[in-house]
Structure formats: structure tokens, C-alpha cells
Amino acid sequence: MTQTQVLTPASLEELVAALAQATPQTRLLAGGTDLVRELRRPVREPDLLVDLTGLAALSEVRLEEGMLHIGALATFTELQWHPLVREHALCLSLAAAQVGSTQIRNAGTIGGNAANASACADGVTALTALGAVVITVDGAGERRTQSLDDVVLGPGRTSLRYDEAILEFAFPPLDAGHRSAFAKIGSRTAVSVARLSVALVVRFDADAGVLSEARVALGAVGERAFRASELEAKLVGRAADDETARLFADGCVAAVEASIPGRYSLPYKRHAAVGLAYDAWNMLALSAPSEPAWT
Ligand SMILES: Cc1cc2nc3c(=O)[nH]c(=O)nc-3n(C[C@H](O)[C@H](O)[C@H](O)COP(=O)(O)OP(=O)(O)OC[C@H]3O[C@@H](n4cnc5c(N)ncnc54)[C@H](O)[C@@H]3O)c2cc1C
Incomplete structure (x- = not known):
């Protein structure tokens, strides 16, 4: 039986240090609504679990340099009600409102929705219409910006490397027109x-x-x-x-x-x-x- 080590980074530097220890068996944990179900199946246990939930900065939604940035850890409840999302990305707010149950919306994150790469991921459909890019960081501290299409490849398949985490999504905000x-x-x-x-x-x-x-x-x-x-x-x-x-x-x-x-x-x-x-x-x-x- 594999002994799973758990790391709980509380800053971007600690996240990069945790990702530097990642192997193909490592898993990242956000809201756990998909991952916990997966870990209950009798497959190989992860050697390392990187718990992202202490990274408060990754929940942020902000307007910066003409782009709306949505932190990977923003939950569906946050996206449903956030004033910037309602004003500048209403379809994402509406999609978030229709995810699962209140409990799932409170825990499930937009980063997990994309990384899980289900064909029926509601957040991904909305982000696709919004023309979102995905910003990631890896264990070497290198950041990549890719189109959502280049990251979400098909059911359960992404281009994310095992030592790579989604930090945020960004897209031009919708305006009054x-x-x-x-x-x-x-x-x-x-x-x-x-x-x-x-x-x-x-x-x-x-x-x-x-x-x-x-x-x-x-x-x-x-x-x-x-x-x-x-x-x-x-x-x-x-x-x-x-x-x-x-x-x-x-x-x-x-x-x-x-x-x-x-x-x-x-x-x-x-x-x-x-x-x-x-x-x-x-x-x-x-x-x-x-x-x-x-x-
Ligand atoms: C009862 C139920 C109903 C649901 N209904 C819906 C629905 O209506 N619509 C819908 O779209 N989904 C639904 N889901 C699926 C699920 O809630 C979403 O996919 C959710 O967004 C997953 O996010 P999470 O934070 O829980 O991810 P987790 O379960 O923590 O992680 C999921 C996967 O993403 C990876 N991951 C998480 N965060 C990151 C990150 N920042 N960077 C890289 N990889 C990461 C994890 O390693 C894991 O492989 C439902 C699930 C359940 C159990």
C-alpha cells in the first residue's frame, strides 16, 4: 500500500516547491468533488497529494489590464454571485448556478472543472464561449498561458503535466454592449x-x-x-x-x-x-x- 504524503502550500512559492516534488502519481486537490470519488476507486493511491485549498490568492476574481481573471480555486458559488462575473461574464455566473447541488457549488472549483475535463463540464462550456486562456505554473516556477482548447483535450484528458497547476483563467470582460x-x-x-x-x-x-x-x-x-x-x-x-x-x-x-x-x-x-x-x-x-x- 502506498503511503500518501500530503503537502498544503500556503503561498505561490510553496506551491512551486510542492510541484517540484511531483511524480506521475501525484494528484492536486481543490474542492475534491471529482477527486475524492476517483480516489475511492481501487486504483493506485497517489504518492503525493498537493492540497491547494490554502492558496487564498487562487480564489480571486479581478479585473486587470483589460482582462477578467478568475482564480482556479474560485468555487461555483463564488462565481455565481461575484459582481464582476455577473457584470462581465454573465454566462459563467449562470453556468455556475446550474452546477450540481448547493454543496457541490460550495466546494467545486472552476480549476477542478477544467482539469477534470469532463465533456459535460458546465464551467468549461462557459469559458469556451468567453474565449478564456489558462494560466499555469509548474515545479520549475515556469508559467504558461494556453488557450482552453489546448488544455482540455477530451474526456478526462488535458495537456497539463503532472507537475503543473492551473493558477487562473483570463478573458476579455464583456461590456455593456x-x-x-x-x-x-x-x-x-x-x-x-x-x-x-x-x-x-x-x-x-x-x-x-x-x-x-x-x-x-x-x-x-x-x-x-x-x-x-x-x-x-x-x-x-x-x-x-x-x-x-x-x-x-x-x-x-x-x-x-x-x-x-x-x-x-x-x-x-x-x-x-x-x-x-x-x-x-x-x-x-x-x-x-x-x-x-x-x-
Ligand atoms: C453530485 C455531483 C454533481 C455534479 N454536478 C456537476 C454539474 O452539474 N456540472 C459540472 O460541470 N460538474 C458537476 N460535477 C463535477 C464537479 O463538481 C466539477 O467538475 C468540479 O468543478 C470539480 O472541481 P473540484 O474543485 O471539486 O476538483 P477536485 O475534485 O479537487 O479535482 C478534480 C481534478 O482536477 C485536478 N485539479 C483540481 N484543481 C486543479 C488545479 N488548480 N490545477 C490543476 N489540476 C487541478 C485534480 O487533481 C483532479 O484531477 C458534479 C459532481 C458531483 C459529485
Whole structure:
């Protein structure tokens, strides 16, 4: 039986020193909502557990140099209610609000959500629409900044090295011209992982009366969350009306069909995509109710 050593770094320097001792059997612990379940399975025990929870700085959410930074240890409850997230990344707040139960949201972190790399990770879908990069540090103290797509590779697979920890995520904050939404469908109404999710960010040009930017991320369909770029291009330049809502729903269906051709869940997800798309679209109208041009 392996004797597991536990390190509890309380500063970035101590984190780097802990990571310097890491081996392929080492695991990092954040909220433990995924890891504890995994460690209960009869697999090889870790030689070293690096408990990140003493690193208060990694829970920070801040605006700096034109970017919104989200600490890897920010919990879903913090992301749901944080004023900067609600103002500048509403789809992430909405995604956080729909994760698991109150207990899971209180413990689960956004860094763990990405590092666990489940295809139905709600936080990852929202971060994909927000165009987030991932900032990491390794046991040599070297920092890397990579796109989320380069880090989350597929179910349970990331490009993170065993001696590398996510410090934070960063992306350009949404401003008053943006609207964003997140919707998901699961096999039950509460404490359910997504069977399909969508995060949507648009910019509405009130003078021209059209969408000048659109970002659509789909989750829980295929290997990992992805941007539906063909659909995004079709949305730009269109009015925010019922016809565009229908085009958005049709585009989500097309993206689902292209992502999982022949999969047993396709007939279900094809229909689910329509309702989900309208849920997300209708949320956009609510996110800036004073804007009269949005129909
Ligand atoms: C009942 C239940 C319901 C759930 N519902 C949902 C849901 O609706 N939506 C959803 O998206 N998820 C859901 N989850 C999954 C889980 O809560 C999330 O994936 C959570 O974000 C994991 O974060 P954590 O802090 O608990 O990570 P941990 O369990 O501590 O770690 C998970 C993995 O990430 C690694 N890790 C953690 N932090 C870092 C870091 N900073 N750098 C590098 N690696 C790191 C760990 O080593 C481990 O491999 C649910 C889980 C449960 C048990």
C-alpha cells in the first residue's frame, strides 16, 4: 500500500516547491468533488497529494489590464454571485448556478472543472464561449498561458503535466454592449450533469440594430466543449428577432448533428438542442431589458 504524503502550500512559492516534488502519481486537490470519488476507486493511491485549498490568492476574481481573471480555486458559488462575473461574464455566473447541488457549488472549483475535463463540464462550456486562456505554473516556477482548447483535450484528458497547476483563467470582460446566456439540459431537473449545454455571447449594435459579434459554445456533445463557428458567422449582421432565434436554434441542431453523427443519443440531442437554443436566446433578452431594439 502506498503511503500518501500530503503537502498544503500556503503561498505561490510553496506551491512551486510542492510541484517540484511531483511524480506521475501525484494528484492536486481543490474542492475534491471529482477527486475524492476517483480516489475511492481501487486504483493506485497517489504518492503525493498537493492540497491547494490554502492558496487564498487562487480564489480571486479581478479585473486587470483589460482582462477578467478568475482564480482556479474560485468555487461555483463564488462565481455565481461575484459582481464582476455577473457584470462581465454573465454566462459563467449562470453556468455556475446550474452546477450540481448547493454543496457541490460550495466546494467545486472552476480549476477542478477544467482539469477534470469532463465533456459535460458546465464551467468549461462557459469559458469556451468567453474565449478564456489558462494560466499555469509548474515545479520549475515556469508559467504558461494556453488557450482552453489546448488544455482540455477530451474526456478526462488535458495537456497539463503532472507537475503543473492551473493558477487562473483570463478573458476579455464583456461590456455593456454584450449579452450572454447559458442553458443546459440534464436527465433530471436538479443535481444533474448536462446532456447538452450551450453558452452564448453576443454583442448588439443598437445603432445598426444588428448583432455585431456572436460566440456559441456547445457542451456535452462530443469530446469536449467547442465553438460552433459556422453558426456564429451566420448570426453576425442579423437583427435580434424571431427569425434569428429560429436560425440560432437550427444552427445548434446542425452543430449537434455534425458533432455526434450516428451516436445513439443524436435523436434525443437533436430535439433537445431546439428547446435549449430558445432557452438561451430568451435569456439574452432578459439580460438587458432596457434595450428596446431586442424583440
Ligand atoms: C453530485 C455531483 C454533481 C455534479 N454536478 C456537476 C454539474 O452539474 N456540472 C459540472 O460541470 N460538474 C458537476 N460535477 C463535477 C464537479 O463538481 C466539477 O467538475 C468540479 O468543478 C470539480 O472541481 P473540484 O474543485 O471539486 O476538483 P477536485 O475534485 O479537487 O479535482 C478534480 C481534478 O482536477 C485536478 N485539479 C483540481 N484543481 C486543479 C488545479 N488548480 N490545477 C490543476 N489540476 C487541478 C485534480 O487533481 C483532479 O484531477 C458534479 C459532481 C458531483 C459529485
